[in-house]
Ligand SMILES: Cc1cc2nc3c(=O)[nH]c(=O)nc-3n(C[C@H](O)[C@H](O)[C@H](O)COP(=O)(O)OP(=O)(O)OC[C@H]3O[C@@H](n4cnc5c(N)ncnc54)[C@H](O)[C@@H]3O)c2cc1C
């Protein structure tokens with residue numbers, strides 16, 4: 001079966017972002033960009049399914065500016081077979097991404113779409129659930145285990161109280177949590193090979209989707225900054241301060 | 250303007266984050282609440298006692314028994330025409346269901362709001378809480394998840410709202426509940442606790458968490474962890490505090506053997522008082538801690554338990 005894996009280009013998780021002083025957003029110029037960490041986990045899971053013989057083709061999709069092609073190359077180097085770049089300068093929000101993915105699903109007919117649970121830039125945690133809704137497919141979100149068995153996806157999910165397992169008919173949507181797997185590093189030969197793998201470029205208009213954002217960002221601000229406090233010399237002093245100064249115990 | 254809040258519950262009681270979602274909804278207009286599940290009579294009664302709730306809608310049936318997203322979203326879509334705002338707490342369950350509802354309504358969800366500016370405008374943290382975006386929604390209906398730490402929960406008692414049965418909604422049969430392994434604990438829930446004591450990679454093993462438990466017992470605290478501690482298998486996944494784990498803002502947060510990565514800070518930096526115990530005086534956690542103790546945790550934790558014992 002065919003797998004579709006959407007991968008987002010985001011500010012690298014090690015970068016401490018800075019809010020522009022005019023409040024117009026977050027400074028991204030000259031900042032290191034990488035594949036969203038949850039999407040690396042999604043690609044890894046897809047590659048493992050292919051290695052097990054469950055899947056036969058993996059298509060990686062990224063949406064946004066032309067540089068998203070680099071993110072697709074990373075997925076190809078990890079083991080995806082080909083890429084689709086949906087190129088646009090419009091700021092894409094999850095509803096638009098889900099509609100674009102729906103159009104791609106209509107063309108590609110995958111049995112499973114594996115997304116990250118959350119993009120670490122917008123922290124929306126929405127796209128997978130929305131794509132599932134638009135397609136009328138079941139969803140297994142926040143997955144820490146995925147098994148394809150008897151034509152169903154058995155997904156163990158990280159929920160607030162622990163773990164929950166659901167069984168989904170295929171086709172289905174799965175979103176990854178951090179403990180699903182440990183993504184591999186692409187080897188040099190695989191990076192070379194990835195250069196020859198095809199990437200097709202399409203536009204939202206070609207897919208028949210209006211990508212205009214529905215949420216307008218009025219301003220972006222720094223959160224209130226915490227002042228570093230004091231160092232205490234001993235456990236006894238700590239307990240004393242918590243009792244008599246902070247009055248929290 | 251009327252808002253509908255889905256109340257998350259455990260079959261008996263309403264979860265505290267849901268009461269925070271009600272508080273957020275009260276800033277928008279009249280509030281109705283939805284209780285869905287199987288055998289939820291007692292929860293619906295509890296919901297009717299929430300102050301400031303005008304109506305309880307009870308959806309009782311086997312398809313809602315496990316909170317699966319597909320039937321719940323279908324139900325919310327059936328109820329949506331009467332409401333301008335649909336809200337849930339930004340818990341694992343709220344995050345699972347609400348975006349699905351939004352897509353079915355052709356709406357862009359507004360995830361994890363920490364403040365309400367007006368009926369169309371909200372504040373939400375982005376980039377692991379390193380920026381706060383004020384966003385205005387152009388959609389006719391707003392589908393929202395609420396960061397519980399941004400809103401003081403409404404009281405559990407005080408109201409007397411009428412209870413109405415929900416209309417039947419289609420139950421898509423594409424998903425099936427198989428099993429749950431929920432951690433059992435006598436301790437308060439992480440997201441509702443007044444005091445949280447968390448351990449990180451510095452704890453070195455799951456075994457060593459008993460040192461933390463001893464302190465938590467004395468403080469009636471919940472126990473949390475960094476992702477590194479969860480990844481290393483010291484504690485279960487539901488202990489994780491952070492950008493992609495749970496968001497907490499207790500009166501007191503004690504971080505032990507945690508370095509203070511931005512992803513961890515994202516989950517706890519709104520705590521009222523922060524204590525850090527770390528043997529590395531350069532650890533970034535000290536930059537947000539009100540009280541820092543540079544010490545070996547294996548020495549400090551037993552001492553702390555003892556000192557708390559002495560003074561209680
Ligand atoms: C996409 C993504 C999402 C993430 N989400 C989260 C999240 O939600 N929550 C989260 O916590 N992390 C998250 N992380 C991981 C995060 O980046 C850090 O790796 C993690 O928080 C580090 O955990 P730690 O502080 O326990 O470990 P370390 O950084 O290894 O720190 C251990 C600390 O213990 C101290 N120590 C060691 N021994 C002792 C001793 N005997 N006595 C006292 N102190 C001692 C050390 O000095 C050190 O400061 C995420 C990462 C990614 C990529």
Ligand SMILES: Nc1ncnc2c1ncn2[C@@H]1O[C@H](COP(=O)(O)O)[C@@H](O)[C@H]1O
Nearest residue numbers: 006007063115116118119124125126127
């Ligand atoms: N622009 C994009 N291109 C490709 N995939 C995306 C994009 N935006 C979101 N996604 C996918 O949707 C997941 C969740 O993103 P979000 O809902 O924005 O938190 C990500 O982990 C990706 O798998």
